[in-house]
Amino acid sequence: MKKYIDDFKVVHNERLNHEYVILTLQHPGRLPAMLPGQFVEVRVDNAPHTFLRRPISIHDVDEKTNTMKLLVQEVGEGTRRMGQLQAGDTCNLVYPLGNSFSLPKGKRVLLVGGGCGIAPLLLLGRYLKEQGIAPRFLLGARSKDGLIAMEAFRSLGEVFTTTEDGSEGTKGFVIHHPVMRTDTPEIDQIYTCGPEPMMKVLAKYAAKHGIACQVSLENQMACGFGACLCCVADTRDGHKCTCTDGPVFDSTYLKW
Amino acid sequence: MKKYIDDFKVVHNERLNHEYVILTLQHPGRLPAMLPGQFVEVRVDNAPHTFLRRPISIHDVDEKTNTMKLLVQEVGEGTRRMGQLQAGDTCNLVYPLGNSFSLPKGKRVLLVGGGCGIAPLLLLGRYLKEQGIAPRFLLGARSKDGLIAMEAFRSLGEVFTTTEDGSEGTKGFVIHHPVMRTDTPEIDQIYTCGPEPMMKVLAKYAAKHGIACQVSLENQMACGFGACLCCVADTRDGHKCTCTDGPVFDSTYLKW
Amino acid sequence: MVDLTIDLNGLQLKNPVMTASGTFGYGEEFMDFFDISRLGGVLVKGTTLEHREGNAYPRMAETPRGMLNAVGLQNKGVRYFAEHIYPRIKDYQTNMLVNVSGSTIEDYVQTAEVVNELDKIPGIELNISCPNVKEGGMAFGTSCPSAMAVVEAVRKVYKKHLMVKLSPNVTNIAEIGAAVEGAGADSISLINTLLGMAIDAKSRRPLLSTVTGGLSGAAVKPVALRMVWQVAQAVKVPVVGMGGIMTATDAIEFMLAGASAIQVGTANFIDPCVTAKIVDGLENYCAEQGVEKITDLVGALEL
């Protein structure tokens, strides 16, 4: 897919809570096609400690308004600066980057996310729905406050939740949710993005139950488009770049 | 004089033209005494290319409101960032730094400034007036647009101007102004701050006419308070720090 | 019209702007962003005799206006390059130079021999300065005898432009520059990365799998500029300067210090179009300053 570098206009900054915002960014012209699972590299301006761009998943896309959404968790200076962007500001992106989630093996899909890893699952859900596949979401967080952007997910399909403290949904980790705790889970395909330990548990679970599983990895990226070879994941074919061969990998392809 | 480090509140940013602003900064408590010719070291936040603080002269002081004014010329990233500060923002200063202009040798004083070098002359003028000495200002610029903050100077005393293109005042450099072009200039003391070539011409002129002359120097400063020894000027006593022994020097003390 | 062309000891560049090895892939990754035929040259990825997997993850850590990398010369080996990649890139309208690395002199020689047969590759850059491999690499570039040995050996088999890339992790860079010139280098490029390290205070672990890695980016510019200046004074062959070049102004500083051409590395990650902007910026600078030929800037520092 052709890659671009453009100044987007921030048209909205929706603050979800003290650590999450959703930025709506408008393309100056016509937004090119983008696939679920792809990401952008954000140039962070006015940030003395942020030298490189920051990779952020494409959370949602609206072709009618030529906008895309980014769901950003503020963890350091770069993401905090993004959280401070205001309508009217400019945001320079390199995009769209990476491969994408691919069509499911079967109609019964479960999209499992934790933390900011829920970001790419919204666009994926929308895409699946357009393909006539009803997405079901399983979203986990430490507590109720961490379950964000729920309405958007609910508008696309069924949403299950878990919280570690039990303040909402099932108490525990995503793996403890009833939808997974049967001997014959009604799942053909898992898509997951979130903390690595969570994804590893899911990959193991999927393997055990013969479920297909696509995971979206994070990695330390310097470029995001295949130029630096910094971002490798260990696969059955050796080192592969998370930014070009990924971020989405079949879980069985990874040396986990 | 005791030095401080404090967060000031920006209460006003007056834009004079495309390259000059006057910032009004309010002390969180009671502003300590500050002398004309002293300067502050401004910490520039959110500026990737600005590692060190930036020295800026104290332009004016208002003890009643515990505010000081800085006249800033935008020449690079640091000063441009200062020019973007808005009411409500915070600005961290180390202050007050440097020695100060000292009392004149005689009552007939002329305060000569060019560019952002006019900045310390306003506070000096106010100070002299309080001492019963009528300040006369001679301010030079490339053209009319460069003659800024004139009303403030006029409120304190007589103001002469020169512009290189003749668009206001006498055409030429400050040295070409009639007040200086007599055989017996009615000047006992020159105070000057501005481009070094200008100050050197004035120092020579002063020497020729037996006029006392205090010059305020700029220099590359890393600290501003005597810790790094980077900012030396060549004096009759060897290298002296512009930030502690200066910025104000008697022109005859310098090896010019 | 400003004349931006450079004759790099026989290698003709349409302008002094090249891309640094390991930061520009094989050029293909940048085609979407701009026309790479606008460049004076492209240094392709570090290439070794055999396939190398490179180091384990994590390989990158950000530092104050710089980054550390520990890629460790991941590549598919020179024969794969010759068979599969060369055909794809050989007709790019710029100088495609191969950056050659090895663990032994024999490795370097054999790799260079393979590249020597590739018609459209006008030169190699001998990387005797990679800090990210256990054997060879930087070790060759940190003493005069070993630097000379590898350059002499490759010189015997390699007939086209031989650029030698120096390590900055040395006491006396001018000495090494003079040694490789004596051993037959056609030009000298520098700097490779400075050996550095980063630690995560919370987990108390190194941020790179290899503990130490190579520092690049804006942070290293002052050191790079100094070394380019020192080497340019010590040798007669042209010098290619790099290390922290982010803008056209940076590039001009390197040329004033004595570089005949420059390479841009880390900056490509932040702005994939940066090299095209630098070409424009050089032209504008020359036009503004009344410089007719950019070669007039080389070593034009006024002391």
Add this chain to the structure above:
Amino acid sequence: MVDLTIDLNGLQLKNPVMTASGTFGYGEEFMDFFDISRLGGVLVKGTTLEHREGNAYPRMAETPRGMLNAVGLQNKGVRYFAEHIYPRIKDYQTNMLVNVSGSTIEDYVQTAEVVNELDKIPGIELNISCPNVKEGGMAFGTSCPSAMAVVEAVRKVYKKHLMVKLSPNVTNIAEIGAAVEGAGADSISLINTLLGMAIDAKSRRPLLSTVTGGLSGAAVKPVALRMVWQVAQAVKVPVVGMGGIMTATDAIEFMLAGASAIQVGTANFIDPCVTAKIVDGLENYCAEQGVEKITDLVGALEL
């Protein structure tokens, strides 16, 4: 309560935070900002046998998250120090250490002899690494024999704590560290500044009167950390780490890499209270991480 004390091979520090020579004057300049008795130690300005005017103006240039200086050891000489400055500072409630420099071994020896007589000065830091002087300085610190020669000579006449400060401008820092340990150093501090250069593209002139100068500040941290780690593994005497420390987290990284204490230089210019904040930050980190004695952090990097 966290135990922040450090026994630096006999030199008792109330905490590991010291200030780097040439960046903290004689401590007096900071008294308005905070109580310097909170510090583990203060390294006073580089001191030489005779009065030195230092280099011509300009002496400073800002670089990406760093700065170059070319002060060149301006000071009034050790006898002036002993007579006029020592009486003013001798009763500060912290370790006041004198940073000693020279052009010849004899200079170093004589300077150390004078300082040896000053009761309240518990040690010196031998600066064999100043890049900003024409003779001596860095030259001593860039080869093992010369480094050993100066340390051995000073060791003979200097009876108290002898810290030796290394230059980072070398191929093999571990080797030099081991050499000065063998020659009698009680502790080893590093890094001094990296040799760098800056140019004004417009005027085509160097930004420093000396053309090259010493690079310090955040930009050098990765290189400094790597060198501290390498030296800490090569020697048994305690290592004092510095180079780009701006925060308590940076300081902890140096301790994890093997530094028993740290020095803060350039950061003092940006925040004159930074060292007090680092002391607080070390204490908080230890409290949060359940570290009872800060010495537990020294070399605690997990590989």
